[in-house]
Amino acid sequence: MPELPEVETVMRGLEPAMTGQTIVAAEIRRPDLRWPFPPQMKERLTGARVIRLGRRSKYLLIELETGETLIVHLGMSGRMVIHTDARHVDGAFHHDQHVPAKHDHVQLTLGDGTLVIFNDPRRFGAMDLIATDRLHTHKLLAKLGPEPLGNQFSAAVLTAAFKGRKTPVKSALLDQRIVAGLGNIYVCEALWQSAIAPTRQTGQIPAKRINALTSAIRETLDDAIAAGGSSLKDYRKADGELGYFQHSFRVYGREGKGCLRDGCNGTIQRLVQAGRSTFHCPLCQQ
């Protein structure tokens, strides 16, 4: 479920394992994911030291000492797995005996023997390399709107983007040019939280509701990141898999169940907008 909070959680999980490490081997088991990998990706990664990890929207950024940054997108089903062989702790590396799982497309071996594996059944994910000083010009990043948890995001920004447009607010919030990082789940959650109907045209939303929506977006994402952080330890302990964790939603996936808003007797309904499921309470979301 990689939306912004999940990518943030993956980034925080990878950070201690990767920062300062050198990629001593890169195994690339197919020529592409959603798009072809960049030319010579294997060679450009091999021997590169990881300076730091970051995130922009749903993109994971791995900055290398070579002057390039590896951009990773998890798509719908991508995940990162950290594989640590106990034998490496004593200095003897036996990582070559690790048997790849199905859909393990890219495997990085770090200097201490840790394996970082990108697994993606549906292959909607992507990887690319770009000079770090040109990162913001990358096609995938250039048009992204503000980070919802950053200083650039505000009710004024949403108001300007919403003004005079007839787009249903659900679609507008999925538009990464307006605000970056929201996906289907957290859009539903934020609209429920701020009691706005997903079908509402953006130009028709009162200022007060836009203020509420702005806060709801921040709170929803903050809560999810907090939940991801708290589940991270346990998840790592289990199997090293990052990117999926238990989190309960207030409205997403709750079709036919009672609305959880205090004093509301509504029933959550599912509708389809632009080919994607929207969950909402028709009673309290206006």
Place this chain on the structure above:
DNA sequence: ATGTGTTCCTGTCCGC
């Protein structure tokens, strides 16, 4: 310029 539908791919789940 804006808004909508299609498409990429595999896996899972549900009803018959």
Place this chain on the structure above:
DNA sequence: TGCGGACAGGAACACA
């Protein structure tokens, strides 16, 4: 148990 269909967390792209 098998089989078909719906659906899944994204987003580029073609098109009205």
